[in-house]
Amino acid sequence: MMRRLAILTTIFLTTFNLFGQTIDFVKSDIITYPIHKANVGKIAFMGKTAPIENFKQSDFLTSFELKEKTDLNIRVFLGNSLTNSLHLLSSQSTADELTKNGNYQFTFFVDNQKIYVENLNVGAGSADSKNQRTVFRIPLISSTNEDSWGRFLWNRFLTNGGQEAFTNGEHLFKIEIRPYLKLTEVLTGNIIAEGQIKIKVPEIKINEKLVKVQTIKPLKDWQISTEKIDTAKIEELNRKIAIQSYKDITSVVVIKDGKLLIEEYFNGATRESLHDTRSVGKSFASTLLGIAIKDGYIKSETQTLKEFYNLKSFQNYSSSKDSITLKSLLTMSSTFDGSDINSESFGHEENMYPTKNWVDFTLNLPIDKTKVADKQWDYFTAGVVVLGDIIHKSVPNGLDKYADKNLFQPLGITKYKWQFTPQKVANTAGGLQLRSLDFAKFGQLYKNQGTWNGKQILSQDWIAKSLSHQMTISEDEYYGYLFWNKRYKVNGVNYEVYYSSGNGGNRIFIFKDQPIVIVITSTAYNTPYGQKQVDKIMQDYLIPAITK
Known part of the structure; x- marks a missing residue:
């Protein structure tokens, strides 16, 4: 009896270590489909997409020819959800803390050589998907350019050594997935899914x-x-x-x-x-401002926006706007609540383009009180639009004609x-x-x-x-x-x-x-x-x- 108990314990611990299975910390999707049960802890490579209830083992690819305008997807079959795997790394953390600070780590191998490791951005995937999902699809190559973080992950792998590793011929390609959690340090768990496939790289004939x-x-x-x-x-x-x-x-x-x-x-x-x-055109704005200052149409880059606009006529007026200089727009260090790096920023350039007046869009932005004027760099396209408008209003015949006469013509x-x-x-x-x-x-x-x-x-x-x-x-x-x-x-x-x-x-x-x-x-x-x-x-x- 004791020996039987020891064997069962060993089997349980092995399964636990391999696939991160444990009693649910959060409720995850139940593993119901036979194809899932048969492939827990595996990554399956597939060409076509289909609902899981229609999967057959024969749908899983063992080889794939690498070429454009084709489809390569992976299906990841987990023994438990990501949040439950992250819980093993930090049992004191709440589910909310785990979903906000953790995600999947992908490791890519070509011919048994580790090529690229990426901790997927914690913002990829919703909290619900992290808490619940035990099977999911990731498109790596898409003939329809499907919008997915998986395609960008694949391209980053190619850029960071994958392209050079995939020389002409046949290669063994392998992916490992682990959970990772970024707290005071980055914690990485055991493998929760892995899979491999033969990649055939055709010879590209060139002139x-x-x-x-x-x-x-x-x-x-x-x-x-x-x-x-x-x-x-x-x-x-x-x-x-x-x-x-x-x-x-x-x-x-x-x-x-x-x-x-x-x-x-x-x-x-x-x-x-x-x-x-x-x-690249932004640098030309700097040049044209420098020429306009040399010609005396603008006094200096230390001039402030209030010298060119009635800032009180725009939304979200603050006295802080009065002191924003042309230099701060040149150096991307103004205090506007605008950042192209942060997709959630009010002043992100993608929010500007659909508007009817880009200068109004920019000058209507509030001030970001967390920014220190002229001390904090933050890429801000809308600010360069304002610079262009100031040059346009200050020089004879507008910016484009001024550029032609004073920059393009002299350069031939x-x-x-x-x-x-x-x-x-x-x-x-x-x-x-x-x-x-x-x-x-x-x-x-x-x-x-x-x-x-x-x-x-x-x-x-x-x-x-x-x-x-x-x-x-x-x-x-x-x-x-x-x-x-x-x-x-x-x-x-x-x-x-x-x-x-x-x-x-x-x-x-x-x-x-x-x-x-x-x-x-x-x-x-x-x-x-x-x-x-x-x-x-x-x-x-x-x-x-x-x-x-």
């Missing part, structure tokens, strides 16, 4: 001409550099873009010592293509396209479209300390302020006047860059201590890989290829 370094054709505006580059590095980069290891890249342009060193186009783009670089830029606000003011929030070579001119203007063909377009003082550490974003990232700043470490050397940045991985890099400007354009808008792949391109290919 080898696309891999070769593109010959730079003669042009009027740039001298062509004869300096040596690491051709093999650039061709390796071109190959990865061609086979879509780096997706949606449309151009790479490198200027060194004021001469055109590299000019590469991809995915149908050409020298004459106009590129929608989204928030004749082909461009503005987006406009509902008030038909050139949109300084982003969307200004130029050719890649003309974006390079903009970057080179800053390397030239504001001069172009002997003419001082922008003052050196304004450039010094713009390309400086005005605000600290993180330990190694800073912000100037609508320019970002960071460092790349390559072969033990730090390369500091100031840069314009736009959604999808659009960048203009201005090297601080090197005579280099780099432009990268992309159409990877609203993807988790758009920005990250640009850093890899810089770190692993461009900087090593062009620096000694």
Whole structure:
């Protein structure tokens, strides 16, 4: 009898450890379907979606060909709900505390090598789903671009090593799921579900001409550099873009010592293509404000909003609004209750776009009393719209004509396209479209300390302020006047860059201590890989290829 009891205890503890089963702390969904009972603690890979009552074991895939415009889903069969698993990590916490501070941890393996681990954001999934669900579906690849956090998780895995691990041929792909809880420290539980599948990666046949370094054709505006580059590095980069290891890249342009060193186009783009670089246009607002100050149409960036608007005529008036400066909008450090980082913010840019008047939207916002003026960085697109409106009202003939006469014409830029606000003011929030070579001119203007063909377009003082550490974003990232700043470490050397940045991985890099400007354009808008792949391109290919 004692031996039988010991065996039963061992079986119970093994099940408990493997699948996190315990007496319910909160009431979870009952495991009723035979397919669920047979697969507790497993992740099943499926191509099509179907209700669980129609599942058959034969619906579960053992292999999958990795390609676009297809479907790959996982079904997760749990022995208990997430909240009950989290309870094992902190028995003193309430159910509310567990759902607010915990979620699933995903670990991805390729050929038994751990590639990527992510603690899913605690905001993903409702409290009810965390408390109750014991089976759920996650789309990883969707032919219909299904809106799901699962697709973004998959893309982050690809961006963080998965794409490089999935070389041509067959691979063993495995996922493990654990509960995690973020209290004073991050606590991680045992595996609550796991599964694996063979992934077949077809060989992508490309035109080898696309891999070769593109010959730079003669042009009027740039001298062509004869300096040596690491051709093999650039061709390796071109190959990865061609086979879509780096997706949606449309151009790479490198200027060194004021001469055109590299000019590469991809995915149908050409020298004459106009590129929608989204928030790269914000840096142009900084430039045009600097020119307007140089020309005397605006006194200084230290001027306050009350000098341009009757703030009392807008909603949520506070005397604090009177002291908001143009500089605080340039450095993203105003006290408006506006944040593009926080999706719940009143002043989030997505709340602005549907309105009839973007300036009114911004000036109607309340003050965020938790913010310290000019001390706290918080990305705020609507504030840059106000800057554009101030420039538009202050200069002769409006912002777009002023930009053409005082910036574009002096730089020899004749082909461009503005987006406009509902008030038909050139949109300084982003969307200004130029050719890649003309974006390079903009970057080179800053390397030239504001001069172009002997003419001082922008003052050196304004450039010094713009390309400086005005605000600290993180330990190694800073912000100037609508320019970002960071460092790349390559072969033990730090390369500091100031840069314009736009959604999808659009960048203009201005090297601080090197005579280099780099432009990268992309159409990877609203993807988790758009920005990250640009850093890899810089770190692993461009900087090593062009620096000694």
